[in-house]
Amino acid sequence: MHRICILGNSHVASVKQGWDKISGDWPGIDVSFFAQAGNQGLQSVCVDGHHLTSKQSKARNSFSLTHGKERMDIGSYDSFLIYGARSRNYWPGDTFYSRSCVETVIDDLTCDTPAQHVLSCLRQVSEVPIFIAHSPLLAAKKIRDRNVSKEYLDGIQILNQLHYSKYNAEMVAQPLVTIVNGRNTAPEYSWGVTKLSSVLGGSDEKSNSADNTHMDGAFGEVWLTHFFTTRLSAFFKT
Amino acid sequence: MNPYEDLPQSAFWKTAVANRSMFDVDEIWNPKFRIQKKHKILTYGSCFAQHIGRALDARGFNWLRPEQAPRGMSAANATRFNYGIFSTRTANIYTTSLLRQWTEWALAGVEAPGEVWTHGDRYLDPFRPRIEPDGFETPEELYQSRSQTIRSFAEGIKEADFFVFTLGLTESWINKDLSYEYPMCPGTVGGVFDESQHIFQNQQFQKVLNNLIRAIDLIRGANQKIKFILTVSPVPLAATMTDRHVAVATMASKSVLRAVADQVSANRPNVDYFPSYEIISSPIFKGAFFEPNQRQVNPVGVNFVMDNFFRCQEDKFGPLSPSAEKKAPDGDNLEIVCEEEILGAFQNA
Numbered sequence: 001m002h003r004i005c006i007l008g009n010s011h012v013a014s015v016k017q018g019w020d021k022i023s024g025d026w027p028g029i030d031v032s033f034f035a036q037a038g039n040q041g042l043q044s045v046c047v048d049g050h051h052l053t054s055k056q057s058k059a060r061n062s063f064s065l066t067h068g069k070e071r072m073d074i075g076s077y078d079s080f081l082i083y084g085a086r087s088r089n090y091w092p093g094d095t096f097y098s099r100s101c102v103e104t105v106i107d108d109l110t111c112d113t114p115a116q117h118v119l120s121c122l123r124q125v126s127e128v129p130i131f132i133a134h135s136p137l138l139a140a141k142k143i144r145d146r147n148v149s150k151e152y153l154d155g156i157q158i159l160n161q162l163h164y165s166k167y168n169a170e171m172v173a174q175p176l177v178t179i180v181n182g183r184n185t186a187p188e189y190s191w192g193v194t195k196l197s198s199v200l201g202g203s204d205e206k207s208n209s210a211d212n213t214h215m216d217g218a219f220g221e222v223w224l225t226h227f228f229t230t231r232l233s234a235f236f237k238t
Numbered sequence: 239m240n241p242y243e244d245l246p247q248s249a250f251w252k253t254a255v256a257n258r259s260m261f262d263v264d265e266i267w268n269p270k271f272r273i274q275k276k277h278k279i280l281t282y283g284s285c286f287a288q289h290i291g292r293a294l295d296a297r298g299f300n301w302l303r304p305e306q307a308p309r310g311m312s313a314a315n316a317t318r319f320n321y322g323i324f325s326t327r328t329a330n331i332y333t334t335s336l337l338r339q340w341t342e343w344a345l346a347g348v349e350a351p352g353e354v355w356t357h358g359d360r361y362l363d364p365f366r367p368r369i370e371p372d373g374f375e376t377p378e379e380l381y382q383s384r385s386q387t388i389r390s391f392a393e394g395i396k397e398a399d400f401f402v403f404t405l406g407l408t409e410s411w412i413n414k415d416l417s418y419e420y421p422m423c424p425g426t427v428g429g430v431f432d433e434s435q436h437i438f439q440n441q442q443f444q445k446v447l448n449n450l451i452r453a454i455d456l457i458r459g460a461n462q463k464i465k466f467i468l469t470v471s472p473v474p475l476a477a478t479m480t481d482r483h484v485a486v487a488t489m490a491s492k493s494v495l496r497a498v499a500d501q502v503s504a505n506r507p508n509v510d511y512f513p514s515y516e517i518i519s520s521p522i523f524k525g526a527f528f529e530p531n532q533r534q535v536n537p538v539g540v541n542f543v544m545d546n547f548f549r550c551q552e553d554k555f556g557p558l559s560p561s562a563e564k565k566a567p568d569g570d571n572l573e574i575v576c577e578e579e580i581l582g583a584f585q586n587a
Contacts, residue, residue: 091309096386099375101319105311 002232003030005067005077007052007118010037010214011084011135012066014193018220026228034072036062042085042114047121050075079129080122081227087115087171089134090155091183106163123167130169131231136219137174139190139212140181149182175226178219187212189219260523261542267550270510271465275559277399278302280325282340284332284406286471286514286535288323291402293544297558301325302398305390320369326390327383329366332407334449334498335419335441339365341453344392345460351418354380355429364420367428395460404514405450405495406471408441409479409487423479438479440491446498454502454509466509468499472518474533492519514543 006015012035019031034052036042041059045052053071054060060070088109092102110116115132122130137152156173164171180186193214247253248265255263273279278300281291294301307321320327331337342348355362360373361380366387374380395401411420414437423438425431441449457464470492478487496515503511518527518539525532527539535543552558 088310093309095305095308095390096382097308098370098379098383100370100372101308101311104315104319105308108312108315109310 001030002028002078003032003076004079004081004232005032005034005072006081006083007034007042008081008083008085008133009035009039009042009114011133014136014215014217014220015083015224016220017217018222018224021217021221022225029228029232032068032072032077033066034063035066039086039114043117045118045121047074047124050125052118052121074122074126077126077128079131079232080126081131081133081172082115082118083133084135085115085118086113087132087134088113089137089152089171090159091151092154092158093151102158103162106159109159110163119167119169123169127168129231130167131227132164132169132171133223133227134171134174135213136189136215137179137183137185139187139215140184141187141212143180143186145182146180146186147182148176148179152179152183170231172227172231175222177226178222185215185219189215192216255522260526263522265550265553266517266546267512269512269550269554270507271400271467272555273299273400273551275299278397279400279402280394280398281402281404282324282328282331282337283402283404283469284330284471284473286406286469286473287330287402287404289535289540289544290404290469290547291322291324293540293547297548302394304394304397305387318371320366325394327366327369327387328391329369330406330421331403332421333410333419333441334405334446334453335410336421337403338449338453338456339419340388340391341395341456343388345395345456350384350388351413351416352381353413353416355424357428362428364424364429367422392460395457395464398461398464400465400467401457402467402469402512404469404471405446405499406473407475408446408491408494409475410439410441412437412439440480441494443494443497446494447501450498450502454506458508464508466506467512468503468509469512470495470499470515472515472527472535476533512547514547517543517546 006012008015012033016033016035023031036059041054041056041062044054044056044059046055048071050073051071052074054063063072064070090106090109097105119130119132153173156171159171174185178185178189190212193211193216242249246265254265275298279294280302281287281294291301291303303322303325305321305326307316307319311319311321316322320329323329324331328340331340343350350365353364354377355364355367357373360375361377362373363369363380363384365384370383374383411423412418413420414435420429420436422428423431424436454466457466472492474488475484475491478484478491480487480490482490492515499511503509517523518535527535527542529536548558
């Protein structure tokens with residue numbers, strides 16, 4: 001049994017819904033969550049012994065809801081996935097930039113994000129694999145094509161080479177089948193998105209219909225299936 | 239009856255200046271061209287040119303920057319890497335000969351020189367010695383970066399409606415054997431000075447004029463619709479290599495630049511002159527727009543110049559485009575990137 005904890009912000013709602021649909025297909029994988037909507041909660045987490053917790057009561061309450069406990073035992077997991085939490089991908093474009101310039105922008109993109117803070121906390125006490133998922137690409141209003149830009153994949157590669165490799169971590173690209181217009185998420189994944197608090201609280205309250213940043217459970221299902229298949233293949237479904 | 243009788247108030251010193259507060263002096267520019275929000279505007283030149291781009295941007299005009307910082311870079315770091323200072327990362331183009339040089343690299347197939355300067359284990363571009371905060375990792379990286387700027391410089395010219403150029407200096411440094419020009423004397427901000435190779439040249443009127451005309455002709459050759467707005471930097475020389483007092487050398491240099499700008503704008507329908515130099519330097523304004531060192535222009539002066547720029551446009555052509563809303567320029571407190579400053583620092587050493 002491979003135990004993985006998914007940490008993140010409101011974007012975790014999508015993968016939680018996805019996991020609820022497919023968990024039966026992956027008996028070798030046990031998934032926990034540790035999330036709070038917004039970013040302040042994750043930014044407030046700290047390492048206490050071998051546990052991850054927060055000094056903010058609001059964050060601890062959210063962790064209780066999403067994780068079952070206010071504190072997470074870091075040592076009890078075989079890997080971590082930091083999902084969303086303001087982690088962003090890098091778009092290198094076709095302009096030439098010096099290495100120093102690229103390193104600087106990578107630092108700008110990653111420093112001070114809750115994702116980076118959580119990554120640093122986990123690495124203080126754990127050496128297990130850590131994966132990072134950038135916040136989903138904005139949902140397209142219309143589909144022009146179903147291409148994936150090379151720039152997107154290049155950006156992920158550069159982020160991994162210049163930044164995440166230092167933490168023995170890896171940013172995982174969004175499944176390519178969910179991408180349209182080179183750089184957007186297919187619009188159908190953003191329709192009828194359910195809020196994180198509702199997902200975890202068992203209700204079905206929907207996000208703002210104009211929200212093109214959050215994705216639905218179908219997206220989470222595709223995302224996790226792709227992730228398990230490509231990164232946790234030792235625990236393939238039976 | 240005489241020809242002066244029907245002239246406007248602005249033609250007479252008494253009504254235009256003497257009987258007014260200096261802040262009420264108006265109609266100081268009679269623009270040839272209407273600038274609208276839709277127009278794409280390039281800005282290059284000496285240090286003072288940096289204010290023009292920022293002011294255009296702050297007022298919602300289309301300041302064209304074909305060479306942009308990478309997406310996601312903070313504003314502070316973009317400035318540190320000299321993105322958004324001028325339209326591309328040329329750094330300061332102080333002289334008309336440097337403008338010609340960049341233009342020939344971009345549009346006339348002239349190959350940029352291979353010279354690089356070393357600084358510890360890093361490499362500096364002699365034509366933009368401070369463009370990277372820590373220099374380049376390798377000469378190849380330097381060449382690629384410069385090529386990018388040259389490409390972007392050319393792209394901007396082909397796309398733009400206006401090219402704003404601020405003439406800054408006549409004093410220049412030339413590579414004797416290969417005849418190219420450095421923006422800064424080798425050995426000041428980088429490189430090693432070699433008196434057998436590096437020649438000082440204080441450019442005279444005809445040379446300044448010829449270089450400006452050559453650059454304009456090349457640019458017009460690439461884009462027939464483009465128009466020019468020339469300005470002269472009011473910022474005095476930080477140092478002179480002539481044997482004259484720096485104040486005398488400054489006046490001589492600015493006079494040549496001002497005369498060249500006047501001649502070109504008077505003779506060419508597609509070239510205008512905007513009097514930022516007069517607004518800051520004229521005795522009308524009593525030196526009020528200079529910092530205490532009487533060299534750098536203070537933020538009030540910068541705003542006054544740029545307010546005049548837009549007000550004169552409105553006076554002649556009516557209100558600015560509705561979407562070009564005025565907002566306070568947020569760049570006033572930003573440092574101006576001026577390598578020439580280093581010369582002043584040397585004096586203090």
